[in-house]
Amino acid sequence: MKKIATGNKAVAEAVRQAAPGVVAAYPITPQTEIVEQIAEFVTGGLMPTRYIAVESEHSAMAACIGASITGMRTFTATSSHGLLYMHEMTNWAAGARLPIVMANVNRSLGPGWNIWAEHTDALQERDTGWLQVYVSTVQEAYDTILMAFRIAEHNDVLLPVMVNLDGFLLSHIMQPVDTVELGDFIPAIYLPYAIDPKHPAGYGTLTGPDQQFKFRWDIERSMRDSVKVIEETGKDFSKRFGRNYGFTEDYLCDDADVIVVAMGTLGKEAEVAIDLLRKEGIKAGSMRLRWLRPFPKLNLKGKQVVVIDRDYSFGRGGILATEIMAQTKEDLYSVIAGIGGQEVTYDDIAGFVRTRHMGKEFWFGVNAHV
Amino acid sequence: MFEIRIHSRGGQGGVTAARLLAMAALHDGKYATACPFYGAERRGAPIVSFVRIDDKPIKVYSQIRQPDMVVVLDTSVMDTVDVLHGLKKGGRIFINSAGKREFSDFECRNVDLTGIALRENLVVSGSPILNTPVLGALARMGIITAESGKLAIREMFSDERNVKAADAAYKEMSA
Numbered sequence: 408m409k410k411i412a413t414g415n416k417a418v419a420e421a422v423r424q425a426a427p428g429v430v431a432a433y434p435i436t437p438q439t440e441i442v443e444q445i446a447e448f449v450t451g452g453l454m455p456t457r458y459i460a461v462e463s464e465h466s467a468m469a470a471c472i473g474a475s476i477t478g479m480r481t482f483t484a485t486s487s488h489g490l491l492y493m494h495e496m497t498n499w500a501a502g503a504r505l506p507i508v509m510a511n512v513n514r515s516l517g518p519g520w521n522i523w524a525e526h527t528d529a530l531q532e533r534d535t536g537w538l539q540v541y542v543s544t545v546q547e548a549y550d551t552i553l554m555a556f557r558i559a560e561h562n563d564v565l566l567p568v569m570v571n572l573d574g575f576l577l578s579h580i581m582q583p584v585d586t587v588e589l590g591d592f593i594p595a596i597y598l599p600y601a602i603d604p605k606h607p608a609g610y611g612t613l614t615g616p617d618q619q620f621k622f623r624w625d626i627e628r629s630m631r632d633s634v635k636v637i638e639e640t641g642k643d644f645s646k647r648f649g650r651n652y653g654f655t656e657d658y659l660c661d662d663a664d665v666i667v668v669a670m671g672t673l674g675k676e677a678e679v680a681i682d683l684l685r686k687e688g689i690k691a692g693s694m695r696l697r698w699l700r701p702f703p704k705l706n707l708k709g710k711q712v713v714v715i716d717r718d719y720s721f722g723r724g725g726i727l728a729t730e731i732m733a734q735t736k737e738d739l740y741s742v743i744a745g746i747g748g749q750e751v752t753y754d755d756i757a758g759f760v761r762t763r764h765m766g767k768e769f770w771f772g773v774n775a776h777v
Numbered sequence: 778m779f780e781i782r783i784h785s786r787g788g789q790g791g792v793t794a795a796r797l798l799a800m801a802a803l804h805d806g807k808y809a810t811a812c813p814f815y816g817a818e819r820r821g822a823p824i825v826s827f828v829r830i831d832d833k834p835i836k837v838y839s840q841i842r843q844p845d846m847v848v849v850l851d852t853s854v855m856d857t858v859d860v861l862h863g864l865k866k867g868g869r870i871f872i873n874s875a876g877k878r879e880f881s882d883f884e885c886r887n888v889d890l891t892g893i894a895l896r897e898n899l900v901v902s903g904s905p906i907l908n909t910p911v912l913g914a915l916a917r918m919g920i921i922t923a924e925s926g927k928l929a930i931r932e933m934f935s936d937e938r939n940v941k942a943a944d945a946a947y948k949e950m951s952a
Contacts, residue, residue, distance in 0.1 A: 409803060411796060411799050411800045411803060411809070411811070573838075575812075576838045577838075579812060579813065580810055580811070580812040580838070581795070581796050581799055581810060581811040581812065582799075582809075582810045582835075583803055583808065583809070672838040673838075675836045675838065676836060676837055676838050676839060678836050679836050679837055750839055750840060751839065752837075752839035752842075753836075753837060753839070
């Protein structure tokens with residue numbers, strides 16, 4: 408049934424349908440609406456869930472770890488400083504192979520104190536072993552949360568999944584969303600190494616130099632195996648519910664000379680810029696990256712590439728641009744735009760393409776090519 | 778694409794008006810998005826919210842700079858805010874006001890929504906409710922259908938006085 412909902416409410420509705428055994432969370436702008444709505448569902452008897460209101464995000468993730476280790480489906484949501492406060496525990500969740508699903512509402516990091524959209528928060532979690540996906544519409548947020556549970560809990564994966572949505576731009580916008588009859592799309596959770604509290608056993612004892620690398624390699628093996636699971640899950644989702652999601656969303660890329668690569672709402676707005684450019688005779692296309700981990704093979708051969716980063720790694724460059732440079736030899740123009748919620752319109756994006764300086768980096772609003 | 782900017786004060790329901798408008802457009806078989814301006818909203822301070830309506834999915838997230846229409850729920854914001862800023866030439870204006878107003882280059886319509894709300898006893902915490910009657914006015918201006926406006930109101934509010942107020946605004950709009 409089609410309704411109008413915010414990105415946050417759509418995430419909460421998907422979580423209600425996935426019915427985790429435990430949700431442990433701490434509120435933070437602009438994520439708060441997600442956990443408020445879930446708490447309302449729980450107290451209203453609409454979810455068979457134990458909601459643990461914790462005193463910090465570090466504890467939220469620790470509580471999810473504790474619940475997940477007993478084989479329970481778990482969910483949490485956070486943003487920005489909350490996510491970084493979890494950082495020690497996010498590493499633990501992946502290392503302990505726990506399929507926790509988290510919604511992260513992307514927000515800048517202070518100082519300056521800023522509550523608006525930026526991807527640097529999630530990208531600082533890039534190397535933790537979490538799968539990461541970035542969405543661009545309220546519908547996609549809802550659909551991706553449903554898929555995230557199935558992917559995380561698949562026994563070829565058993566890794567946590569972070570679903571990212573842009574602060575305010577997506578968390579607070581109201582758009583149509585078509586909810587589904589879930590049926591058996593997400594199978595019952597089964598963790599092969601779950602701890603049974605009635606028959607306690609100890610895990611996680613000292614791991615020596617002759618063992619640690621094996622556990623690390625095992626995470627990487629599952630990360631690679633997750634590619635197939637993501638594809639299968641997307642296919643089954645499309646078969647059941649009629650909406651298609653891949654690793655990227657490609658718009659007019661086949662015959663394009665220049666391709667814009669971006670994540671989140673900027674990647675969606677880029678499609679409007681492509682329409683403008685095509686009318687001017689510029690053969691442009693847009694490739695919106697959904698999955699950052701595992702990082703997909705991007706088909707950019709023979710194209711000029713304009714990468715828009717709503718993030719930055721100081722002393723190196725745009726994080727997405729750097730990732731793409733490591734994979735392709737194609738000419739690349741790196742644009743840093745949208746930091747801390749900086750307004751970026753489709754006209755601006757079209758401008759980046761028109762005035763592209765291949766091999767250069769451009770900070771939008773600073774107006775200097777370096 | 779038809780783009781609307783709604784001016785009100787924090788607490789007057791401008792954001793809810795945007796939401797109801799998007800819901801009504803959806804009932805009309807269109808695509809719609811609604812969003813507040815993302816700042817630090819305070820009760821009583823002038824705020825804006827935005828609605829986009831189109832026949833195809835809407836991919837734009839940036840703010841509306843050149844609206845096709847401006848809706849003013851509280852004329853007192855006009856003292857400090859240029860509500861006509863960026864309004865397209867020939868654009869449309871709706872003002873919650875008992876008195877008719879004229880603007881060159883723009884088509885301006887008005888209804889006394891505050892009076893209707895007070896008459897229907899649609900008052901919450903001392904403030905008249907404007908976000909449901911405004912749907913009647915906007916239906917009269919052809920932005921949504923009256924039927925879809927009522928459907929949207931009933932989805933969100935069980936109190937039928939909201940629908941009655943929208944009906945009254947529809948009927949009272951000056952020609």
